Amino acid sequence: MKKISILLTFAILLVLAACSPSAKFTIEGKVSGASDKIIYLEASKLQGLIPLDSMKLNAKGLFSFESEYPESPEYYRLRIDNKVINFSIDSTEVVKIQANYDTFSTDYSIEGSENGQRIKDITLKQMALQKDVDKLLEDLRKGKISNKSLQENLQKLFTAYKEDIKHNYIFIAPNTTAAYYALFPKINGFMLFDPLNNKEDLRAFAAVATSLNENYPHANRSKNLYNIVIKGMKNTRKPKVETLDVPQEKVNVTGLIDIELRDMQGKVRKLSDLKGKVVLLDFTIYQSPVSSAHVFALRDLYDKYAKNGFEIYQVSLDADEHFWKTAIDNLPWICVRDGHGIYSNYATTYNVKEIPAYFLINKNNELVVRGDQVEDIERTLKTLL
Incomplete structure (x- = not known):
């Protein structure tokens, strides 16, 4: 009888545990000037954005969402159109946000999230940086x-x-x-x-x-x-690799240290095979934040002068091979990668101190100038074609 009682009690506890609601968090507040707009609650997971809930705002702009409390701190965002507010759920159960539609992403108040204000500060700093970068790119154009x-x-x-x-x-x-x-x-x-x-x-x-x-x-x-x-x-961590053996007579005769690396299809591409063309030898890291601007500038040069015998031989020092392959997928010039990354023997031999770094090679396979020796790469390029 005692065993039956114990089993019955255990079964009741299991049922109660299964029926009891899981912990929830609430995000609520008000958005002025957003009547008839749809506000979305989204989870920012490692695998991407996951829609959780949405509602249509009325003239008062009040909203409230409820979702399961995460097992560990997680990131969420409120979105109206393309305007976003990022926040985290880390210790409290209710987060309150007040905002205006026009300045939704930049001028809002947040309560209940320990790191909400700091996340806001970081976001605003990033937005300001992006604005400065866009201004520089426009000046270049x-x-x-x-x-x-x-x-x-x-x-x-x-x-x-x-x-x-x-x-x-x-x-x-x-x-x-x-x-x-x-x-x-x-x-x-x-x-x-x-x-x-x-x-x-x-x-x-x-x-x-x-x-x-x-x-x-x-x-x-x-x-x-x-x-x-x-x-x-x-x-x-600097790998133990053999020093690149470059015959001194080759350097003296050609002024060029040859490079042999594979492109994304696995084909070996030699720098010296481009004799007869004016070549821009470029060392870069695609995961660098300056990469997009650098590639934009190279694309402009390539589009203008490729038909006149200009070629780009671009050496990636990226550690992530998949990222490199994705980044170069649509580029029209020769793209190779050195698996030694920032400890590339080729980069060392060419005395590359910072990335990106580029060199101009004339039609006779002779190294003419490096990037830090020329103010206007395009003007110098024209004299070599």
């Missing part, structure tokens, strides 16, 4: 600045932004959702932080990964960040 000036100014902007974010939002509190959020900003589709190729960026990722792993070791974000850090440590 209008001929107001040179490609070299563009690269220099972009590098200054990105360096200042990253130093600010690392010291004021990541290293100061690496155990927060704001710190994790700060690791993944993009400019023109490119990540600003590059933990696979940049040791300083890797330090920021490692700091957050360590804190996240201590508190939420089984969370998908913890595992993903840990894997990124491990891969970054392997890629930025």
Whole structure:
């Protein structure tokens, strides 16, 4: 009889547990000037955006959503049209947001999310950076600045932004959702932080990964960040490779150190095979935030002068081969990749100190100038064609 009683009690507890509602969080508030607009609640998961709920706003602009509380801190966003507010659910159950439709993404108040204000600050800084980048690209298109000036100014902007974010939002509190959020900003589709190729960026990722792993070791974000850090440590650790053997007489005769690397189809492409053409030898990292602007400038040159015997031989130092293949899929010039990445022997031999770096080679396979020796690459190119 006692055994039956125990089993019955256990069964009742199981039923009650199954029937009891799971923990919920609520996001509520008011959006002025958005009558008849649809507001959406979306989850920003590792695999992408997941729609959770939506509702039509009335003249009062009041809204309220309820969703299951995440097992570990997660990221969500409210969206109206293409306007977005990002926030995290980390410790409280009710988040309140007040906003106006016209300034929905930039001028809102948030309560109940410990890191809500810091996430807002980071978002606004990123938006300001994107605006500055767009202005520089527009100046380049209008001929107001040179490609070299563009690269220099972009590098200054990105360096200042990253130093600010690392010291004021990541290293100061690496155990927060704001710190994790700060690791993944993009400019023109490119990540600003590059933990696979940049040791300083890797330090920021490692700091957050360590804190996240201590508190939420089984969370998908913890595992993903840990894997990124491990891969970054392997890629930025200088490998033991043989020194590139370059015959001195070859350098003296041709002025060119040959390069033999494979393109995305696996075909070996030799730099010296381009004799008879004017070649721009370019070392780059596609995961670099300046890459999009650099490729834009190269595309402009290629479209203008390819028909006159101009070719680009572009060497990628990207650690992520898949990313490289995706980035170059539609490019018309020769794209190869050095698997040694930032420790490329070719880059060392050509004395590449920073990325991107480019060199002009004349029709006789002779190295003429490097990028930092010429103010106007196009003008010099014209004299060689």
